[in-house]
Structure formats: C-alpha cells, structure tokens
Amino acid sequence: DGIHTLTCALMLLNTDLHGHNIGKKMSCQQFIANLDGLNDGKDFAKDLLKTLYNSIKNEKLEWAIDEDELRKSLSELVDDKFGASAKKVTRIVDSSNPFLDIPQALNAVTYKHGVLTRKTHADMDGKRTPRGRRGWKKFYAVLKGTVLYLQKDEYKPDKDLSEVDLKNAIRVHHALATKASDYSKKSNVLKLKTADWRVFLFQAPSKEEMLSWILRINLVAAIFSAPAFPAAICSMKKFCRPLLPSSMTKLCQEEQLRSHENKMKQIADELAEHKLHPVEKSLKSKEAEEYRLKEHYLIFEKSRYETYINLLCMKIKVGTDDLERIETSFFKVEADDIALRKTHSSPSLSQGHMSISCKAEKDILEQNT
Structure with a gap:
C-alpha cells in the first residue's frame, strides 16, 4: 500500500510541477507533509522524498503513450456543417x-x-x-x-x-x-x-x-x-x-x-x-x-x-x-x-x-x- 501511495503521489507531483496548471507549484515541504504517516502507518524517509522531489522537478516524467495517439484522443472534432x-x-x-x-x-x-x-x-x-x-x-x-x-x-x-x-x-x-x-x-x-x-x-x-x-x-x-x-x-x-x-x-x-x-x-x-x-x-x-x-x-x-x-x-x-x-x-x-x-x-x-x-x-x- 505504501508503494502504491507513493507512486500516485509522484504522478500528481509530476502533473503539479510540469503541467499547464494555474497557481502556485507544490513545494518540497508540502510534498513531504502530504505523505505523513502514509507508509503503512509510518513516515517515508525524508531524504528519499527530497531526492524524488528534486529529481522530478529537474526532469519531467514521460508517460508511456504515443504522442500522436494522445493528440488525436484530445482533439475536439467540430462537424464542418456547423461552420467555424x-x-x-x-x-x-x-x-x-x-x-x-x-x-x-x-x-x-x-x-x-x-x-x-x-x-x-x-x-x-x-x-x-x-x-x-x-x-x-x-x-x-x-x-x-x-x-x-x-x-x-x-x-x-x-x-x-x-x-x-x-x-x-x-x-x-x-x-x-x-x-x-x-x-x-x-x-x-x-x-x-x-x-x-x-x-x-x-x-x-x-x-x-x-x-x-x-x-x-x-x-x-x-x-x-x-x-x-x-x-x-x-x-x-x-x-x-x-x-x-x-x-x-x-x-x-x-x-x-x-x-x-x-x-x-x-x-x-x-x-x-x-x-x-x-x-x-x-x-x-x-x-x-x-x-x-x-x-x-x-x-x-x-x-x-x-x-x-x-x-x-x-x-x-x-x-x-x-x-x-x-x-x-x-x-x-x-x-x-x-x-x-x-x-x-x-x-x-x-x-x-x-x-x-x-x-x-x-x-x-x-x-x-
């Protein structure tokens, strides 16, 4: 459960730091605080969390999905008959x-x-x-x-x-x-x-x-x-x-x-x-x-x-x-x-x-x- 929780937290952190989201980015201190007591009732090692935070901050995680397919799935197709x-x-x-x-x-x-x-x-x-x-x-x-x-x-x-x-x-x-x-x-x-x-x-x-x-x-x-x-x-x-x-x-x-x-x-x-x-x-x-x-x-x-x-x-x-x-x-x-x-x-x-x-x-x- 702890590994699953940490994985989800890293995915959300990646989105927060590198997505086109609006607002203040999550700080390292906030990231650590959000995970208090979530390692099967214990805290994750702070040095580990700091390392993970800085790693993702410096280099965005890439998703295993084809770019063209993602772009196609995100496209909003407007029926031509309606006009621009x-x-x-x-x-x-x-x-x-x-x-x-x-x-x-x-x-x-x-x-x-x-x-x-x-x-x-x-x-x-x-x-x-x-x-x-x-x-x-x-x-x-x-x-x-x-x-x-x-x-x-x-x-x-x-x-x-x-x-x-x-x-x-x-x-x-x-x-x-x-x-x-x-x-x-x-x-x-x-x-x-x-x-x-x-x-x-x-x-x-x-x-x-x-x-x-x-x-x-x-x-x-x-x-x-x-x-x-x-x-x-x-x-x-x-x-x-x-x-x-x-x-x-x-x-x-x-x-x-x-x-x-x-x-x-x-x-x-x-x-x-x-x-x-x-x-x-x-x-x-x-x-x-x-x-x-x-x-x-x-x-x-x-x-x-x-x-x-x-x-x-x-x-x-x-x-x-x-x-x-x-x-x-x-x-x-x-x-x-x-x-x-x-x-x-x-x-x-x-x-x-x-x-x-x-x-x-x-x-x-x-x-x-």
Whole structure:
C-alpha cells in the first residue's frame, strides 16, 4: 500500500510541477507533509522524498503513450456543417491518464469571448490574496474548451497563445460561476470559484453579458467535468477535499447527469449527517475550524451540483447543442420566474437554495478581504 501511495503521489507531483496548471507549484515541504504517516502507518524517509522531489522537478516524467495517439484522443472534432462561427458544445472522448494535466487541444471549441475585467480575490485553497495583487485588470477573455484564457490583445482565432496568456489562464473544470451579489463596489460582477478553490471576480460590460458568462462557464463545467476521485488518504482529524481531475469525462450526457445527481444526493446526505454533530460556534479550536471548513465545502458542492443538474436538464429539454438557443431558452424561463430573477448566483438555482450557499460564500469573502 505504501508503494502504491507513493507512486500516485509522484504522478500528481509530476502533473503539479510540469503541467499547464494555474497557481502556485507544490513545494518540497508540502510534498513531504502530504505523505505523513502514509507508509503503512509510518513516515517515508525524508531524504528519499527530497531526492524524488528534486529529481522530478529537474526532469519531467514521460508517460508511456504515443504522442500522436494522445493528440488525436484530445482533439475536439467540430462537424464542418456547423461552420467555424457556430458555438456548439462538442464532447471530447479522452482516454489519457486521469492524473495528467491535459494541454489544451489546439482545435478546442470557443464557447464565448469578450472583454472582462478581473480581480483575484483568493489564491489556492481559498487563501487570502495579498492586497498588492488584488487590483482590477482588463482582459479579452476567451472560453475555449475547459479553459478561460485571459489575453491582453483582442481575440483572433488563428493567433497562437503567448506565454503570458497561458499564465493568466483559468481552468473551469468543476468550477462554479455565480453572480457576486455581495460585492457592491462595481456592477455586473460575477464570481468564479475554481476546483482548487481560487476565487476571481469578473466585471462584464452589461448584465446580459454577465449572465451569459455565468451560464456558459457553468454549462461547460457541467458537461465536461469528470467524476471526482475519492478524497486523499490522510489523518481523519483533518478534512480533505476529493481530488478533481482536469481530464474530460468519458460519460455520455445522460450518464453525466446521473453522475451529478448521485453526487448531489451523497453530498446532501453527508451535509445532513454533518449538521447532526455541531460544534460550539464560539470555539476557536482546530476541531471547530475543521468542522466549519467541511460544512462550507459541503454547502458549496451542493450548490455546484444543483447548478450542473439544472443546466444539463435544461440542455436536454431544449434538445440542441447550440449555445445561443440554450441561452435564449434559459433566460426566457428565467424571465417568467420572479424567484429566479432574484437569485444570488447562477440563474439556474432556486432562491431558497441560494440563500444558504450565498451566505457561506459571503462569510468566505469577508474572511479574505
């Protein structure tokens, strides 16, 4: 078991250090800490872990897979009859290693592009972003595949992405975009929380554009996000979030919907069980902090899966892959429902649900400001 655990840890480390992932790279100290007590109940030798860390850091592990075959499996093939300008939701069949941080396919479908002004609110794991890096910056945003690229220059389909564009890119797999109702300094602001719990605020030119970005980001995430891995093995005293793979799901649309529904039921049951054993709100112990962290995680995940389920149900009901038609149908339903117009998040969520999740999000925002 210890060898298996170490092998998986090395694969994840390789992805973290050399993949096109966004955010701070794992340090040697973090790598060692993640493996505490996982060598059949004992610690791995620190000198061994340091050697392995430095070896992988200096030289990337190569996967035993043919490059041409991998590229082919990652390609998003767009039916010619739709034309280059049509915005279709095209499913990727991905047979690659689930631990591999997949490079964005060159011909990935562009689902939306336009001007957005970004503010980085929280770094990985929800840690407060230093004040010097919280300023607003204007970008030309491009939602291409499952990546939101933030470019300094206007979007041109045939133009290669620069190193800076890749550095600013944000993966939207397992992400949730919501209306930032608790941010009042600017109008038309949406909030994006990523799989690694980074938080960004984006100001759109209009309310319509803001809602369009929310819907399309969430729909892409709902369709393509692969099922989560089990949570990392660790001490039961510490809460660990499940691993969220960046690879595309292999499930068909109906299977994906059932997967989301099963996951939401599991989370709802876990949340109900969690609330049966509350801790004193006044306590500032580590146990109380872990309890609050897990509760916030469960509330957020319930919100995320509810959003995914509602969007997929709407897409299936509309019976098309055309995002323009899905968006039009969705906002028509929203216009007929006063409760949806008052939502604090994605227009797919009910008012009653969002009153809970938005409160949890507000608490986190207040902690990070």
